[in-house]
Every structure is written in structure tokens, then in C-alpha cells.
Amino acid sequence: MIFVTGGAGFIGSNFVLDWLAGSDEPVLNFDKLTYAGNLNNLASLKDDARHVFVRGDICDGEQVLALLREHRPRAIVHFAAESHVDRSIHGPAEFINTNINGTFALLEAARAYWTALPDAEKEAFRFLHVSTDEVYGTLGATDPAFTETTAFAPNSPYSASKAASDHLVRSYHHTYGFPTLTTNCSNNYGPYHFPEKLIPLIIANAQAGKPLPIYGDGQQIRDWLYVSDHCAAIRRVLADGRLGETYNVGGWNEMANLDVVHTLCDILDSLKPKATGSYRDQITYVKDRPGHDRRYAIDARKLERELGWKPAETFETGIRKTVQWYLDNAAWVADVQSGAYAKWVETNYFNRDSSQAEAS
Ligand SMILES: NC(=O)c1ccc[n+]([C@@H]2O[C@H](COP(=O)([O-])OP(=O)(O)OC[C@H]3O[C@@H](n4cnc5c(N)ncnc54)[C@H](O)[C@@H]3O)[C@@H](O)[C@H]2O)c1
Numbered sequence: 017m018i019f020v021t022g023g024a025g026f027i028g029s030n031f032v033l034d035w036l037a038g039s040d041e042p043v044l045n046f047d048k049l050t051y052a053g054n055l056n057n058l059a060s061l062k063d064d065a066r067h068v069f070v071r072g073d074i075c076d077g078e079q080v081l082a083l084l085r086e087h088r089p090r091a092i093v094h095f096a097a098e099s100h101v102d103r104s105i106h107g108p109a110e111f112i113n114t115n116i117n118g119t120f121a122l123l124e125a126a127r128a129y130w131t132a133l134p135d136a137e138k139e140a141f142r143f144l145h146v147s148t149d150e151v152y153g154t155l156g157a158t159d160p161a162f163t164e165t166t167a168f169a170p171n172s173p174y175s176a177s178k179a180a181s182d183h184l185v186r187s188y189h190h191t192y193g194f195p196t197l198t199t200n201c202s203n204n205y206g207p208y209h210f211p212e213k214l215i216p217l218i219i220a221n222a223q224a225g226k227p228l229p230i231y232g233d234g235q236q237i238r239d240w241l242y243v244s245d246h247c248a249a250i251r252r253v254l255a256d257g258r259l260g261e262t263y264n265v266g267g268w269n270e271m272a273n274l275d276v277v278h279t280l281c282d283i284l285d286s287l288k289p290k291a292t293g294s295y296r297d298q299i300t301y302v303k304d305r306p307g308h309d310r311r312y313a314i315d316a317r318k319l320e321r322e323l324g325w326k327p328a329e330t331f332e333t334g335i336r337k338t339v340q341w342y343l344d345n346a347a348w349v350a351d352v353q354s355g356a357y358a359k360w361v362e363t364n365y366f367n368r369d370s371s372q373a374e375a376s
Pocket residue numbers: 021022023024025026027028046047048049050051052053054072073074075094095096097098099100114118146147148149178200201202203204205210
């Protein structure tokens with residue numbers, strides 16, 4: 017089996033769903049269920065014995081080590097993190113704790129487990145660390161895109177904490193020969209994206225008749241990748257990536273935030289027209305985020321050259337699917353916005369007498 021951390025979050029849950037759609041290899045999904053973790057994302061796996069969910073904190077190395085010894089995974093795919101830049105500005109401590117201390121505790125537990133494995137299993141074992149392009153900092157309008165050798169220059173507590181975790185992972189390979197792989201990916205979008213992030217927030221606010229907030233002038237440029245393309249890239253790197261290497265993952269899709277919002281408004285205008293006017297009329301400019309990076313761009317040629325990965329979706333196809341998904345899954349969005357998903361988790365899942373581990 018594989019051991020996935022943070023598999024109830026946005027990308028992690030897409031990864032678990034895609035993994036089990038293409039393979040019968042079981043997944044142990046280890047997640048703390050912070051505000052960002054939502055087991056409703058995995059409702060389709062409710063009676064599927066291939067999915068074992070355990071609630072826990074990656075900072076708890078003893079729990080992780082006990083689970084590794086019990087379930088003997090052949091790989092760890094590490095998504096768990098505090099991930100929202102704005103939250104890291106208001107409260108960085110949790111980012112330092114989970115992203116740095118938690119990754120350290122996880123690495124220590126994983127190394128202890130790996131060291132004791134028989135030779136063949138030790139040889140085959142992989143630790144894949146999922147990271148972000150934000151570790152590279154920001155680009156000027158004409159700078160070349162980030163490559164795997166671009167120097168780290170993180171600008172927010174979030175990206176600094178991710179950069180620190182990337183360095184720890186790198187050091188475990190160089191120091192202990194621990195079999196690591198790291199991916200640095202650009203902005204993802206798609207189903208199950210928590211509605212505090214730009215794309216789901218705009219889709220939700222547009223339909224609710226609320227303002228569509230644009231930070232500053234809206235000219236911050238991001239490279240956007242459809243989440244299932246990211247999941248496919250992770251599977252490729254896990255299968256055939258070179259040990260100790262990092263791989264950039266991106267969609268070759270640079271867009272200004274304002275253009276993304278215009279695109280969303282236009283798709284909504286065609287799929288769910290307002291009685292009068294356009295959703296664009298709801299756009300409102302708000303004060304920019306402090307230290308807001310101007311431009312990210314990812315050069316993903318190494319992953320294509322070495323492992324043959326390319327995104328399957330263009331922004332046009334991916335964003336249309338995404339808007340349609342949010343229109344079809346209004347109940348999921350409403351549950352997240354009302355907080356009902358968290359209550360459901362507490363009452364149906366954790367106020368039980370039985371052990372924490374069960375298929376979900
Ligand atoms: N969202 C993006 O666009 C993007 C892009 C590149 C890389 N990444 C990286 O991918 C990973 C997943 O991102 P996401 O957007 O799905 O994040 P998310 O915030 O949606 O999900 C994070 C998950 O981790 C869990 N978690 C948090 N702290 C934990 C802890 N201490 N122990 C165990 N579980 C914990 C949460 O409950 C949640 O389920 C992160 O490492 C992030 O840095 C995200």
C-alpha cells in the first residue's frame with residue numbers, strides 16, 4: 017500500500033480518488049482534518065476497503081511510526097500542510113509547526129521505518145514530498161520561468177515554511193541516502209478546492225450575488241494546472257523519478273488573476289446567466305495582500321524530458337470542467353461554507369467508541 021498524508025485536502029483527496037480509480041493498491045490516508053480536511057471529498061470511497069483513513073498529526077512521529085510498522089507501505093506521498101498564504105500572514109505559527117516541524121517528524125519516522133526494512137523493500141521504498149513553486153519567490157515580467165535550479169527566495173511565511181521542508185527532504189537524501197523525490201507545482205484548480213481560494217471563491221460569490229474581490233490591480237500572474245494533471249505528474253515521479261531529484265510541475269498556462277476572474281464570469285454567463293447583466297459587474301477591487309508575489313512561471317521541461325509527463329488539460333478545458341463541477345456540486349460547497357462538513361466529521365466519525373482507523 018501507499019501512505020498518503022493530507023489525503024482529505026484539496027489535492028490529496030483528488031490524488032486518492034484518482035489513485036484508486038486506476039489501481040487496486042490500497043491507500044492509508046493520514047490526515048489531521050484541520051479546517052481544510054474534508055472527508056466528504058472521499059464519500060464515494062465510503063465502503064471501499066482499499067481506503068483506510070486514520071486521523072492524526074504528522075507532528076506525532078510515534079503515531080506515524082507505529083502505523084508505518086503496522087501497514088508496511090512501499091511509499092509515502094506527503095501532501096499534509098497548512099497551505100493558504102493569507103492565513104500564513106495572519107497566523108504563521110501553525111505553518112511553522114505543520115510544514116517544518118511536521119515534515120521533520122514525518123521524515124524521522126519514515127527514516128526509522130525504512131532503515132529497518134529488508135533490502136528489497138528498502139531499495140523499492142520512496143518518500144515523495146509535494147511542494148510548491150512559491151519557494152522560488154517572484155519573477156519580473158520578462159524573467160525566464162523557474163527551473164529546478166532556480167535559487168529559493170520565498171516571500172510569505174507559507175512559502176518559507178515549504179522551502180524549509182524542501183531543504184529538510186533534500187538533506188535526508190544527501191545525509192542518509194533516504195530515497196526522496198520532490199515535486200514543485202504551480203497553482204492547482206479543480207474539484208474539491210476549498211472556497212477560500214481564488215477560483216472556487218469567485219464561482220461561489222458570483223452565484224450568491226456577492227462582490228468578486230480582486231487583490232490590488234489583479235495583474236498578479238500565476239501558472240494554473242488542473243488538479244488531476246498534478247496527480248498524474250506525482251504518479252509518474254513516484255514510479256520513475258530519479259532519487260534525490262526535484263521536478264517542477266506546471267501547466268504552461270500563465271494568466272493574470274483578473275483574466276482568470278473574467279474567464280470564470282464569462283463561463284458562468286453562458287452556463288448560468290443572470291437575469292440581467294454579467295457576473296463581471298460584481299468585480300470589486302480590494303487592498304492587495306502584503307508582499308504579494310507578482311509573477312510565478314514554471315518550466316516543467318525536465319519532467320517532460322525525463323518522464324514524458326505533459327498536462328492533459330488546457331486552461332480552457334480544465335476551467336470549464338471546474339465551473340461545471342461547482343455548479344453540479346452546490347451541496348458540497350454549501351456544506352463547506354456553513355461548516356457542516358466539520359460537524360458531520362465530529363458527530364459521525366470521531367464521537368464513536370471504536371478505534372480511529374477504519375475504511376471510509
Ligand atoms: N493548492 C495548490 O495550488 C498547491 C500547489 C502546489 C503545491 N501544493 C502543495 O500541495 C499540498 C496539498 O495542498 P492542498 O491545496 O491540497 O492543501 P489543503 O490545505 O487543501 O489540504 C491540506 C490537508 O493537510 C491536512 N493537514 C494539515 N495539517 C496537518 C497535520 N499536521 N497532520 C496531518 N494532516 C494535516 C489538512 O487536514 C488537509 O486535509 C501542500 O503541501 C501544498 O503546499 C499546493
